[in-house]
Amino acid sequence: MSARTCLAIVLAAGEGTRMRSARPKVLHALAGRSLLAHVLAALQAAGGTRTAVVVGPAHDAVAAEARAQLPEAQVFVQSERRGTAHAVLAARRAIARGADDILVIFGDTPLIRPQTLQKLRSALADGAAVAVLGFRPADPAGYGRLLTHGAELLAIVEDADASASERAITLCNGGLVAFSGKTALAILEKIDCNNRKGEFYLTDAVAIARGMKLPAVALEVTEDEVSGINSKAQLAAAEAVMQQRLRQAALEAGVTLVAPETVYLAADTKLGKDVVIEPYVVFGPGVVVEQGATIRSFSHVQGAHVGKDAIVGPFARLRPGAKLEQDVHIGNFVEVKEALIEAGAKANHLSYIGDARVGAGANVGAGTITCNYDGEAKHRTDIGKGAFIGSNAALVAPVKIGDGAYVGSGSVITGDVPADSLALGRARQVVKEGWVKRLRGLKSLGKKAAQASD
Ligand code: UD1
Ligand code: MG
16 A cells, blocks of 8 residues: 555444443454454554544543554544434544545444455545445345446435335445545535434435545445444354454464364464364463464463463363463363463363462472462462472462472472472371271170160
8 A cells, every 4th residue: 555644433432222231332342352442453454544433422431442452543522423424523633634545434343354444445546535335235124225327336325214216226335434535524514414314424425425526436345344233143143253264364374273163262362383273262362372282172261372382271271371381281170370381391180370480390280279369469389490299289379399399299388398308288197007997896886785775
């Protein structure tokens, strides 16, 4: 793309009543990231845009999410919900600053691809004053219809205002509109609210541009790119499309997904070459898996870094701050949180490792627990290089196990263990020989006495 400047205006002032949720619509998540964040990411990937986000009056959380995702985004408040063109004009100050291209994009259209945004901008570079996206939905009800004459776009008629013959048109408006910056304000200011809904329709821009002898065009895209999310059912359908895209991208990047349809990825999941993901694995946000690592079935991984050739699962849980170095093994029913597991260390069965470091080559036995929380504060456990923690040990933090030290199984360890030492933190075993035999003898004596007195 040339050095044309661009302003993107993201409309996110809608109430989203059909989601039946206390949360604003654009803050619902798809592949571990908000709808709004998906749209902002597509804009960033398309490149070269200033971004304005239009939010509703009670939408501080939406403004906060916009700023968190894109600190330079300008936030504008549309105080009354009077239609899509009215919403765009809430960002009038940003438009007035000037840009070659102005992209209006909906905050609830998270499947839009960066390439499509670039295509819209190319249409402007080729001389269009207004460019829109057309698509042919299975059911066109509710969508604006594109009135065309050959390749020319004449107007958009909203469903509520359309005649029966206009409703028969199958080419619909995807919603996004691109304007040439030179004429955008002049067109937007001519839009009125003389229609069925009494709203300022952004779609009127097409007929107005033609009235001003300015060219308008439509580009056709597939339905999944422009499908807006209004309900939980549509959110679930979009999740399926997004997962399909993410799985496809992972396969193309050289990842082995044994049963792709059972693996759930987050939008930011990073999987290296020759990584193997077995069936039924779920990734939350913030995961990196390095080359050659294997994630076995039924594992849940979030905010974690898995090093080269490591093996995780089956049935493992990696929580935020879990950092596994090369060749680490984390086995079944092991939970790791905020912990560095150094190269070659192993925790293969039934453990909780939180707020800890496990030194290189250390072995954490079955059932070991780092007791990191005392009811008020979290404390750290430090396990040295090559240490051996026997099964079912409770390491009461803060505590330090030195390099090469042994902890006996069943120990409750409350004090530091020096390097190369053995710590046994448990009651000594007592054996009372013949005790059970004597007990049985007493019982049978008691029975005989009772029978004699009957
Ligand atoms: C819009 C289009 C329609 C198109 C459809 C595609 C208009 C007039 N109609 O209709 O042609 O087929 O999208 O999905 O543009 N918003 C605000 N403030 C407002 C009104 C809306 O911020 O005052 C935001 C909403 O949050 C949403 C977007 O604008 O993100 C679209 O609004 P919506 O009411 O969903 O428009 P549709 O009726 O679906
Ligand atoms: Mg809509």
